């Protein structure tokens with residue numbers, strides 16, 4: 001393995017650079033995935049049938065909580081990567097851990113939100129609108145859930161092996177993923193919730 | 199007993215029972231054979247766990263050829279049923295199932311793996327790389343494709359086949375009208391294979407962007423690499439749309455959601471739109487690499503460089519963009535109104551322009567070339583006129599007002615077969631014949647090869663030209679029978695003869711493989727066609743590491759320059775070579791996905807949960823696994839190089 005010391009650790013080997021590029025391409029595919037979900041959402045948003053519309057079921061408090069939690073976690077993962085670049089393993093682990101805790105809290109609120117929807121009669125089967133709403137939110141939520149496990153594994157590896165070209169590469173890629181989920185959430189917040197409540 | 203009832207075939211026939219027995223016997227024979235000849239270890243070490251792009255490519259090609267025969271059997275049954283009016287060979291339900299599986303198998307499980315197989319084998323060699331960017335991911339792609347294909351293929355003996363067409367339009371594909379698990383198979387099997395394809399797309403984009411030999415700038419890439427590059431961009435942007443559409447279809451069918459139903463706000467046209475937003479780019483994913491193959495073959499056997507390299511690249515870029523903005527032409531008749539239809543008519547017809555540019559480039563390459571007619575070249579020469587027929591009729595279909603007449607008739611069926619068979623299938627056969635010596639170390643017999651090319655070329659015309667006429671006369675597609683009085687009988691009889699001819703042609707290819715395997719010379723050198731690009735500059739058989747020294751490139755045809763102008767391709771000393779390790783995980787994940795999909799199709803939730811966890815378990819295992827690959831020591835490299843005829 002040739003290590004190029006003029007570059008940050010996560011970019012320092014050929015394989016690392018390939019992985020980062022590959023992940024960016026994957027994010028391109030993810031953009032298409034969510035774009036398709038959003039397009040379908042806009043098509044079906046009025047397909048409420050006998051069920052409720054967005055304005056009738058959205059609650060501002062949990063949504064705001066989710067937004068703040070996820071945005072903050074995006075900030076802390078940025079701090080974690082910053083610490084990683086400075087070679088400060090401990091700070092990195094702390095910020096990384098905080099990120100995951102915030103992610104978990106986000107997920108908790110989202111689960112609460114889902115339970116609420118089902119309670120007020122907006123289940124998956126209710127109408128096309130509720131189906132696309134839950135699918136869009138659910139896809140994002142599933143990504144967060146996946147990210148929590150993935151992040152936890154990386155955390156353990158950094159803890160055990162320290163900051164190596166491999167672990168920094170994984171952490172960096174994870175941070176890309178996490179920021180991406182944040183961006184998607186901003187779209188969800190604006191075009192699903194805000195637009196729906198207005 | 200009740201548990202097993204769900205696996206029964208809802209609409210059985212003696213032929214289906216016979217197939218069950220045949221499948222069972224084949225499986226037993228394979229297992230017994232492997233055990234008897236003690237080949238399990240070999241199979242596991244050399245193939246099931248391989249991450250070598252060449253072997254993965256070959257496995258894709260073998261699967262594709264198997265699927266060609268599965269889809270071909272469907273085709274023969276359909277043509278036999280339609281050969282005479284009021285024929286009783288198949289009933290309506292069986293006919294529905296057969297045309298549905300035929301379409302899916304041919305497009306997703308035959309044509310896709312065929313091009314991906316060729317890409318796998320050729321691209322790293324063509325760009326002077328030792329493997330793809332993510333070899334293990336590549337193996338996973340293959341096993342996901344394979345799991346999806348197998349899952350789809352067992353549908354007709356376990357639980358029933360999909361019967362709503364390869365387009366699976368809702369509400370027909372919804373629970374009300376498709377009650378068997380058939381359409382579940384469609385949703386899940388394609389989903390699994392589609393994930394594999396998406397990973398292939400990512401993998402090859404990274405490979406082509408980052409792993410080219412030094413000096414090979416983008417505009418010095420061989421044309422096949424270019425075409426694969428563009429096709430993979432389309433894959434990355436189109437396949438997620440299919441992923442979402444299939445997920446929504448699954449939710450509708452298995453969880454009672456209302457995306458595409460006719461009540462509770464559902465919208466069936468959303469499926470049609472999503473399907474074709476993926477579906478039209480998909481046909482270009484198939485045809486662009488095919489164009490790439492033709493470019494390689496035509497330039498090799500016209501013995502000159504490809505005419506209009508830049509315009510070839512430019513036209514593919516334009517095609518890739520346009521391919522995303524034409525999808526509505528598949529349902530002009532479904533009520534978008536004149537304005538929308540007109541826009542999509544114009545974009546559709548516009549695609550013919552860059553396509554035409556490519557045709558003329560090939561013609562200009564041939565012009566002033568010194569043409570050598572070999573089997574691959576013969577396919578390429580047959581392609582040009584036949585594909586043009588398909589393309590021109592495509593433009594006819596693209597005029598929305600006229601399409602009200604042609605839509606959903608045999609005219610449409612004739613169009614897409616005349617583009618896909620001469621376009622994609624001929625290219626695959628040309629590519630297979632062309633790269634065969636590089637893959638297996640002997641050539642396919644030219645005489646039999648040319649016979650099969652002519653048989654297939656002529657039979658294509660005989661099989662599909664009549665459909666243009668019966669279609670214009672009003673014969674609808676996907677109808678299992680017609681009356682004597684309609685007058686369609688003669689056209690369909692001719693078609694049937696053509697289909698039989700195609701079967702003969704493909705059988706000839708199989709015979710050729712057998713014949714050449716037994717009798718062909720093994721002493722063919724590494725460049726039997728006198729070709730021009732890098733893949734021919736390494737040894738045959740290609741060593742595991744492809745190139746002992748990484749080549750230095752300074753033109754589009756580096757190998758030709760080496761041969762004719764004495765340019766040095768390989769400089770420097772031999773070194774130890776870093777290679778990835780084999781891994782069993784992709785194969786195991788393939789099996790898990792198969793079982794997961796199967797349980798999902800039959801809504802058996804406990805196994806679904808177990809297999810989901812197992813799949814994630816594999817991923818977790820990979821995350822913690824430490825695998826830095828291995829080095830092939832210098833002595834071993836030297837030894838291999840000497841054995842293969844001297845170090846290059």
Ligand code: HEM
Pocket residue numbers: 365481482484485527528529546547549550553588589590592593594595596597601604605606610613614617618621622
């Ligand atoms: C010159 C370029 C082309 C044009 C203008 C064109 C136009 C069209 C149009 C307008 C339709 C829909 C007709 C209808 O449903 O009434 C169609 C169907 C189709 N085309 Fe093309 N096409 C072109 C090239 C191709 C190529 C290169 C392929 C494949 C490699 C292809 C594959 C198909 C398929 C599979 C369908 C039918 C799908 C179905 O309904 O089952 N076409 N084409």
Ligand SMILES: [Cu+2]
Pocket residue numbers: 477478481524525527528
């Ligand atoms: Cu199309």
